[in-house]
Amino acid sequence: MSDQLTMQNPVNRYPDISPPKQDQPEPGLDVELIPRTDRGEDTYRGTGRLEGRKALISGSDSGIGAAVAIAFAREGADVALSYLPEEEDDAQHVCEIIRRAGRTALPLPGDLRDPAYCRDLVGQTLGGLGGLDALVNNAGRQIAVDRVDDLSEEQWRDTYETNIHAMFRVVKAAVDHLPAGSTIVNSTSVQAYSPSAHLIDYASTKAAINNFTKGLATQLAPRGIRVNAVAPGPIWTPLQVSDGQPKEALPHFGKNTPLGRAGQPTELAPAYVFLTSSESSYVLGETLNVNGGQPTP
Template sequence: MHTDQLTFTDPVTRFPSVTPPTQHQPEPGLDAELTPRADRGENSYRGTGRLEGRRALITGADSGIGAAVAIAFAREGADVALNYLPAEEEDAQRVRALVEQAGRRAVLLPGDLADAEFCHQVVADAVHGLGGIDALVNNAGKQIAVESLDDLTDEQWQETYDVNVRAIYRVTKAAVPHLEPGSTVVNSTSIQAYQPSAHLIDYASTKAAINNLTKGLGQQLAPRGIRVNAVAPGPVWTPLQVSDGQPKEALPHFGKSTPLGRAGQPTELAPAYVFLTSSESSFVIGETLNVNGGTPSP
């Protein structure tokens, strides 16, 4: 073995152990204003053609994990439709530019997935803009930290479930008639599904529901040649954390409890989504792939 031809990277130090300053952004938050900036793979992700010719709809694609997935998909050869909230237009335009720099098509689809009608419209617009879809990434999520059950309102509970669970049901249902055999659905769940934080009980419970939904849909759609899987990130540095996703005093310690001793960067999640979307994972169905820095999980 010629070790000089190989690259060995220590996962502990591959990315810095960030110590974010206490900061706040109004929901939903922007990558453009995050301190320190998150690594979405702009300068590091190298594609190998694993998604050549694919057409993907990605929700929550303007920042964080969704943006990293969009960049990776484009560099792997896929055209992408990017869904995001209108307030996130600045981030979405930056992702669009990176997709187009990779020589792929980017379709921008702003709108709120809490709106049932929009969940159907975003699929129709993606199909129109891309000429069809054969990959769906349900990544959009809402996370608001609330320390006490007394302060957790019915409105927040409803909104969290609308975005995190009902939107997956609605968007996937609208997409299935367009998905040919060989198509894929990948849902974003979380380590919170297994180890819920006391201040995230609404969010954590939605992620457990997504795990279950993924397994049920995987069984139902497998005979049609449509594979459904999920990715469960651990603590990942994204705008979600500073737009009330975490208590402000917890930010400087965010992610340091993982066995690697640091939070993940969005680009470290992207290969999991690429794998589950590529034909390499053709015998993987109903699986939740944990990408969490080593935290034990089922």
């Protein structure tokens, strides 16, 4: 397959997958996913757009976060990876790819629901990379529940702790260490605009992330820190098979987009690179939608 800079037909650039019904325990692993995801290991070509940057990326062991970590390294950035301890195998694979690109990979396992880990994460990044100037808040929790009657207090709380409370805590710990020119990119979702009935807790956190991003961008702009977001559509990741989607829906995942297929994680990476690079110096408070053509506000 050609690299991301080669002109190709987006309809068939990546396979139109029909994933079989499958199940993994939360949080899910890339190594066990059928079919496997494309995170750009063999296709992403860097052009030096993030040379010398020092990035912290949450949820960077698999899926979108892994694709972003690989792209950042190939663009010249050192990367600290935040992920759950259960995802160690996936994380070490991504670390190997980063190191083969000649960059530093700093694995930092832990649970973002723990406020102490959120604070320590920034300190460990500063110590391990010698600084921090690019923060990507990507980690997310998504569990499908058909009826609000069956949505437990525990799930509601855990989804909010992972998706939005942790984002606030990491930003708060990091902001005084971010020099002018630094960037924050938050992962939101098409669900923020068009919530699925079985994802009301997840979708509502993504709407909160959109709002948090815009308000924070306005607040930090005078300090020279740019804040933006990326809103993925249906992207094939382990999130979908670890109860993120109803099992019967997996074979049809992403086929309702105008492109007629699910996206691959590597198709998200250039959006994060753009918003982190100096090319986007006049872009603040923006939510960049990467969703296969689904209409958004």
